[in-house]
Amino acid sequence: MGELSQENAPIYEALENLRKMRVVPFDVPGHKRGRGNPELTRLLGEQCMNMDVNSMKPLDNLCHPVSVIKEAEELAAEAFGAAHAFLMVGGTTSSVQSMILSVAKRGEKIILPRNVHRSVIGAMVLCGAVPVYVNPQCSQRLGIPLGMSVEDVKRAIEENPDAKAVLVNNPTYYGICSDIRSIVKLAHEHGMYCLADEAHGTHFYFSDKLPVSAMEAGADMAAVSMHKSGGSLTQSSLLLTGPGISTGHVRQIINLTQTTSGSYLLMSSLDISRRNLALRGKETFEKVMELAEYARSEINEIPGFYAFSRELINGDSVFDFDVTKLSVHTLEVGLAGIEVYDLLRDEYDIQIEFGDFGNVLAYLSIGDRKRDIERLVSALSEISRRFGKEKVDLLEQEYIPPHVAVSPQEAFYAPKESLSLKECVGRICSEFVMCYPPGIPLLAPGEQVTQPIVEHIVYAKEKGCTLTGPEDEKIRYLNVLKGVEG
Template sequence: MDINTQKKAPLYEALQKFRKQRVVPFDVPGHKRGRGNHELVELLGEKCVGLDVNSMKPLDNLCHPVSVILEAEQLAADAFGAGHAFFMVGGTTSAVQSMIWSVCKAGDKIILPRNVHKSVINALVLCGAVPAYVNPDVDKKIGIALGMELSQVENAIKENPDAVAILVNNPTYYGIASDLKAIVKLAHAHGMKVLADEAHGTHFYFGEDLPVSAMAAGADIAAVSMHKSGGSLTQSSLLLTNKNVRWEYVAQIINLTQTTSASYLLMSSLDISRRNLALRGKESFGKVMKMAEYARNEINEIGGYYAYGRELNNGSSVFDYDVTKLSVYTRDIGLAGIEVYDLLRDEYDIQIEFGDIGNILAYISIGDRIQDIERLVGALADIKRLYSKDNAKMLSMEYIPPIVSATPRDAFYADKEMLPIEQTAGRICSEFVMCYPPGIPILSPGEMITDEIIEYINYAKAKGCSMQGTEDPYIEKLNVLK
């Protein structure tokens, strides 16, 4: 990475130059720099609305970049150690799906862990690829799915030698990383591509003493959520391809679904954030790691909570741990993670990333301050003192291995009927059921519904998890195959 070159932000600079020209707009968007929508200007500010412009020659076009967007993408590729980088304005969902569609066609097999984001399964529904799941081990104490062990991947390859790719979470939502380098070596030896979902791994490219990044590990394609730990605007992401990948074909796949009216607010935020990370990322993420470690120690001092970290490392299912993640097990104080989540927001004006049945995740990033950490720690101590209760009747499980009976695509489009959830045990689900966040399906199309899953869904609803994915907005009925 050339630091001097990384000081440039070509797309942002082109926007600034354009703004000074005072061009008369007879193109879209129709608000015409905000003149047609004064409430929008009041909400977002004149400068922001004035930069909400359309593609034009001086500002390039995301669907076929040839000037400032192309240069900005090349700088991103250099900063991330990639062969090519694509600006994505449909969130990391669009990056994940384009990544899968670039290597998978209808009927192709892809090896992947079951604890993937819903965007992965959605991609399989749309393209018709067939999942070969690696069911990860589960930490019996905290109930979460761990990473993919190399032996599990080896078995999956033996059972599915015709698979075209392996997808790896790098890391999981909770911060757990698999042995990505070894998985890449194994996959490539069998002629398979490696895809990395790095929605929560942007900082791996710039921080020190963190799990290995996908590009450094030799993975073929990676979807990177710049708007999470990278500091860009929500919905802006990157898709990275390594030097051995034909990026021109990937560009065609992206353009099958990507908007032709890409937001310059999102794209310029990617350009500015890339520059910020390239110039200051090492220092910034060093501070994030220190804040997270401080918070972990302070929370564990409270007692009752368990803020976990690198002590989980076992060299296999937890090959490494992302210490910037502040994941906290709450069940020992008699509260589900979602209950702590609600209390923090409703009683203490603290918004964390998510709460599930047994854990919470507080996302710590380059924008946090130590006083915010102290306020969170104080609130958790308060919650334990005021709201803790007996945990004897609490559900302990978090991840339930699925029984796969049909492909996601076949099940999603099959003839179906809607039944009350209590009557669905033993039937094949034809839709998704998930808590969001984190957006990891409890049920995916093609999986058998069991009494254990029904109990889990009802428990999560009762505790206040935000459920989605079903046609029935109240999650009282499920679509099942006839």
């Protein structure tokens, strides 16, 4: 890397040099630095449009980096303690899918929790890998899936010694962490890779007061959503690899699905954000933790709301907790999480990350301010007073253990028919059904449709959850395998 240090942002610096050169563009994109699309230029600004350029020699090429992108990746690897880092412009979905495709082929097994993001199962549809689920333990009070028990992972490994990898959420959407160090050790002792979905754990790399990061725990690969808590633009991500992974092989896998026209807006945002975190991340996330703890203490004074934290830690299925996650249980106030989510937006102009049946999540990161926290706390206090009622019998169980009948790939591509939800019970689903966010499937291709799952879907619709996945826009029908019972 020569003279480069974490003070540098090679891609951004190359773009600045290009801007000063006043190069006449006879290449794509066709808006030609914004001149061809004045309305879009007014919306995004001239500087943004000037930096929306194509790959060229001074700017390197994302498919085969040899200069500034390569330097940016090396700096990112150094900042995150990885052997290598890939800049990803297809979101962390692309990072997760590249991880899976790099280690597993058709018919090969991956051990994983069922509360994975749809991108994990989507990767299995693409490569034909077979999931072996470790059903996460659940908190009956909160109605949320927890982490994976080390003993459950050990049992799955012993029962499936031919599995290629173990995948861990580090953390879950709610901030819950499994014992990733022990799981990495187990996987490696049995000749398996350990992969981490770290979509919600970017900040773990920049504080010793937060749970351990995947790379520090010895994981082989980690997908990191820089755009979530790291400050880069939406859809930008990092794929980190450890020393035992072939960089060239992973690059080939990435290039199967990632665009050949990598956005320099996204790449420069990764470059600048990495620099910011490397130089100021520790103090920045210290402030985020302080804000979250302040918010929790205030919310826990409001009747009916419970902002949970490290008190959930039990040394196993909740091995650690990400205190930057402001997760709030709502059922004691007589409202489903999705109802609180809607009230905050519709009555108080506050947009939080998501609401499920019993909880809401306010996502705190480097851009939050104390006065915004105070506004949220005030709104929740008013909601408790204005809309709170006696706790009612709401559907609390968020996690329904699946019955996997066939592999995701086999189900996705099999002949299918469309049936009403009621008629689907007992049949094998060929598509996804999920509440989004968080994008964790209620049903995935290859799983049997059961009565509790149908009730779950109907209840989610009634409560106003945003359901996605099926071909039928109104989720009245599902595609199931034709002529096949579960």
